[in-house]
Structures are given as C-alpha cells and as structure tokens.
Amino acid sequence: MSKRVVIAGGGTGGHLFPGVALVESLSELDPSLEFAFVGAKRGIEARVIPSLGYDLRLLDVKPLKNGGVSGAVKGALSLPMSGLQALSFLNELKPDVVIAVGGYAAGPFTAMTSVKGVKTALMEQNAVPGLTNQWLGKLVDRAFLSFDSTRSYFPKAECSVLGNPIRKTILERSEGFKYRKPDAGDFRILVIGGSGGARSINVGLPKALMQLPDELRQRVVVKHQVGKGRLDSARAAYETVDFRHELIEFVDDMAQAYSNADLLICRAGMSTIAEVTALGIPALYVPLETADGHQLANATEIVEAGGGMVVRDGEIADARVARLLTGVMQNPESLVNLAAGAKKCGRPDAGLEVAREVLAWIS
Missing domain, CATH: 3.40.50.2000 (Glycogen Phosphorylase B;)
Structure with a gap:
C-alpha cells in the first residue's frame, strides 16, 4: 500500500x-x-x-x-x-x-x-x-x-x-545558468516584494531610482512584481518616472525572470534567498521589518558571505540606495563577484x- x-x-x-x-x-x-x-x-x-x-x-x-x-x-x-x-x-x-x-x-x-x-x-x-x-x-x-x-x-x-x-522549474534553470557581467546597454532590475508584494518597495524604489545619474537611469529597465491588489497604487508611484518599467501583480515564470535579471531587489525570506543563491544572482535585500528580525538575520548570513547587499526597509527611497546602484552599475565586475558569493551559499x-x-x- x-x-x-x-x-x-x-x-x-x-x-x-x-x-x-x-x-x-x-x-x-x-x-x-x-x-x-x-x-x-x-x-x-x-x-x-x-x-x-x-x-x-x-x-x-x-x-x-x-x-x-x-x-x-x-x-x-x-x-x-x-x-x-x-x-x-x-x-x-x-x-x-x-x-x-x-x-x-x-x-x-x-x-x-x-x-x-x-x-x-x-x-x-x-x-x-x-x-x-x-x-x-x-x-x-x-x-x-x-x-x-x-x-x-x-x-x-x-x-x-x-x-x-x-522548485523544479528553478532547479532546471540553475543547471545551465551562469551569471554574465552586464554590458553598457540595458540594466535589467527584477523587483520581488514577496508573493504578496511590499508597499514600501512599491512606493519607495521609484524614488530611489530617480536619484540615479541621468546616463545610468536611462539604461534601467525594471520588472516589478507588486503583489495582488497593489497594481493601481504602484502605477501611481511610478507615474512620474522616466525610466522603462513593467509592473505586474505576480510573476508566473520566476525562473525566466531570474535568468533575465542583472540585479534582483527583493525581500529576504529564505525561499527567495534559496532560489537566488542556487542560481547565483546578485541581490539587494530589503528585509521585512518584523519583531523577531528573521529576514534581516537571513540577509546578514548571505551578505557576510559576499553574496549580496542589504538596506533597511525604511531606507528604500533614500539616496543610499541610489549610491549602491550607481556603484554596481559603474563597476559591473562587482556584480560578478556578488553572483559568485551568492552561488557559494546555494544548496540546490x-x-x-x-x-x-x-x-x-x-x-
């Protein structure tokens, strides 16, 4: 039986x-x-x-x-x-x-x-x-x-x-995936605020990206999972930006989205981290602020291993985020190093x- x-x-x-x-x-x-x-x-x-x-x-x-x-x-x-x-x-x-x-x-x-x-x-x-x-x-x-x-x-x-x-769909993609250093063309940012989205990221990130130097901002192409029921508010937050962007409630083919990204901006739930490190993708983590601080603890483990960057949830709209993004866009080799550090943390x-x-x- x-x-x-x-x-x-x-x-x-x-x-x-x-x-x-x-x-x-x-x-x-x-x-x-x-x-x-x-x-x-x-x-x-x-x-x-x-x-x-x-x-x-x-x-x-x-x-x-x-x-x-x-x-x-x-x-x-x-x-x-x-x-x-x-x-x-x-x-x-x-x-x-x-x-x-x-x-x-x-x-x-x-x-x-x-x-x-x-x-x-x-x-x-x-x-x-x-x-x-x-x-x-x-x-x-x-x-x-x-x-x-x-x-x-x-x-x-x-x-x-x-x-x-x-998930199997992610694992299948990870087997043949190798992160490639971005060139001087489009810089593709995938934004994932968890399966339900994240209001702070939806509202704050467009403000941070608008603080990038003009020549870098015009290279940015954002794909942003905003969460179910959050599309209208996210559109309002992005209304005045001048960089290319796509806003969707939920990414169905996450493996494809991961593999197309030059940089991931995301929460630091362990499911996301496990997928990102299995593939070896550089990420800027924005941990959900909770009483127990579990997402910050997750992100800290990866950052200390050289596999990512981290900012506090309340900093997502700040100039610090723009400075971090400016740094990695101007020095794409640093993204390759972050990708390698992330890969070492992965357990596929x-x-x-x-x-x-x-x-x-x-x-």
Missing part, C-alpha cells in the same frame, strides 16, 4: 513553495507516494495547489497576529473550529507523515496529528523561526533547517541542517536531501 505525505501550512509563497519543492523531490525518488496539502482558505495555497493537481484541504483558520487586537481575537476564536476540521481531515487523509512548512495554517493540523501519534516534522527556512514553527517545535519529531544556528529553537526535535528545497540539492531523510524515516 502506498504511503501518504501531507504538507501542512502555507499562507505565503515563502512557506508554501518549499513544500511543493519537497513533494517534487519525493515524487522523483518514490513515484508511488501519495500527497495532500492542508492550508488556509485565505492563503496562497487556495489558488496554487489546485493548479498543480494535488489534493487540498482548507481550514477556516485566521492568523493570530498582523491584525492588531481584533485580529488576534478573531484568530483565537477560529482555533476551536479549525481544530475540529483538522481532526476530520486527519481521519480522511490517514497520513504516514505530516510535514509543517510554517504559516498559521500549519498549527492546528500538525498539532492534531502529533497528538494522535502520527510522525510529524517541520521545515524551517529562516534563521529565526516564525511563531507557529517555534510552537510546533515542541511537538514534532523532526526539524529540517537551513541554518545550524536555528537548532537552539528546537531542543526536543531531531534536527537536520540540509537547506531549503527549491536541498530538496533531494530532505526527501531522502523523509523516505528513510517512514520506510
């Missing part, structure tokens, strides 16, 4: 896509496996997973943070119902192993499966875990990590530091390594 693996969590692409990548690697190693995803109705998984053809169950669960006091209350009130739903999904799916990928949707289902004695694991991409994974770390059997420093958050789990699984085989450990564990 074939075994079933359930991926729990999501909400954002940063949580969901490593789970999708792990499923791709598991399928490659054992085609007989069955898969299902458990997520939240409000999460990106509600759109992405059906398009990939996987079984999907959605919980009526809400986040406990990001909505102020009222949001926390609504999130708390959703827990009893989502717990009952999780139990129902567990009885239907009968998983052999559940792997939590983070995000608030991972909590109810993974906790329920742990209580019921099902093998449970989590994947933590970031240097500093999110609240859900910190809590689940007290319950799960295994933890698959990207940074050795993260072990301290999971003292009860068996930890393996293997990196962050990367992370998905297969995690998959091998999962298969050995459930065999």
Whole structure:
C-alpha cells in the first residue's frame, strides 16, 4: 500500500513553495507516494495547489497576529473550529507523515496529528523561526533547517541542517545558468516584494531610482512584481518616472525572470534567498521589518558571505540606495563577484536531501 505525505501550512509563497519543492523531490525518488496539502482558505495555497493537481484541504483558520487586537481575537476564536476540521481531515487523509512548512495554517493540523501519534516534522527556512514553527517545535519529531544556528529553537526535535528545497522549474534553470557581467546597454532590475508584494518597495524604489545619474537611469529597465491588489497604487508611484518599467501583480515564470535579471531587489525570506543563491544572482535585500528580525538575520548570513547587499526597509527611497546602484552599475565586475558569493551559499540539492531523510524515516 502506498504511503501518504501531507504538507501542512502555507499562507505565503515563502512557506508554501518549499513544500511543493519537497513533494517534487519525493515524487522523483518514490513515484508511488501519495500527497495532500492542508492550508488556509485565505492563503496562497487556495489558488496554487489546485493548479498543480494535488489534493487540498482548507481550514477556516485566521492568523493570530498582523491584525492588531481584533485580529488576534478573531484568530483565537477560529482555533476551536479549525481544530475540529483538522481532526476530520486527519481521519480522511490517514497520513504516514505530516510535514509543517510554517504559516498559521500549519498549527492546528500538525498539532492534531502529533497528538494522535502520527510522525510529524517541520521545515524551517529562516534563521529565526516564525511563531507557529517555534510552537510546533515542541511537538514534532523532526526539524529540517537551513541554518545550524536555528537548532537552539528546537531542543526536543531531531534536527537536520540540509537547506531549503527549491522548485523544479528553478532547479532546471540553475543547471545551465551562469551569471554574465552586464554590458553598457540595458540594466535589467527584477523587483520581488514577496508573493504578496511590499508597499514600501512599491512606493519607495521609484524614488530611489530617480536619484540615479541621468546616463545610468536611462539604461534601467525594471520588472516589478507588486503583489495582488497593489497594481493601481504602484502605477501611481511610478507615474512620474522616466525610466522603462513593467509592473505586474505576480510573476508566473520566476525562473525566466531570474535568468533575465542583472540585479534582483527583493525581500529576504529564505525561499527567495534559496532560489537566488542556487542560481547565483546578485541581490539587494530589503528585509521585512518584523519583531523577531528573521529576514534581516537571513540577509546578514548571505551578505557576510559576499553574496549580496542589504538596506533597511525604511531606507528604500533614500539616496543610499541610489549610491549602491550607481556603484554596481559603474563597476559591473562587482556584480560578478556578488553572483559568485551568492552561488557559494546555494544548496540546490536541498530538496533531494530532505526527501531522502523523509523516505528513510517512514520506510
């Protein structure tokens, strides 16, 4: 009888896509496996997973943070119902192993499966875990990590530091990809503010780019993923610029977009970093400012290894960004060096390594 693996969590692409990548690697190693995803109705998984053809169950669960006091209350009130739903999904799916990928949707289902004695694991991409994974770390059997420093958050789990699984479409592109030094022509900047976009980058970056010297600004060609529902506000921010740009809500072919970029400007979620370092692309990281500072910690690891640059979220519109961009455009060899540093940080085989450990564990 074939075994079933359930991926729990999501909400954002940063949580969901490593789970999708792990499923791709598991399928490659054992085609007989069955898969299902458990997520939240409000999460990106509600759109992405059906398009990939996987079984999907959605919980009526809400986040406990990001909505102020009222949001926390609504999130708390959703827990009893989502717990009952999780139990129902567990009885239907009968998983052999559940792997939590983070995000608030991972909590109810993974906790329920742990209580019921099902093998449970989590994947933590970031240097500093999110609240859900910190809590689940007290319950799960295994933890698959990207940074050795993260072990301290999971003292009860068996930890393996293997990196962050990367989607097959990105891996296929990385095999033949080599970053090339930009010439004196178009300078292509890819801007990714996370799967939901980033208002600060959408509004601030055009201001920074307008501070470039005229001769450099006329070379700039921007492709900017602004996030769902943010297109109108981004267009308003770009209305008075005189450089070429394309604004889109979501980049469907991220592998192609990466390979066309001379420079990436992005958040510092570990899923993005894993993809960027697997390819070896120079990046200017703009970490999301959070209470735990996990994105800044992620970016710092890469910057210290010579694989990127970093600015604070509040600095994105400042002259410092224009100075950084001026420096790399005038010295393209520095971009080649950043690309090489990024490549050294990459772990393109992370998905297969995690998959091998999962298969050995459930065999």
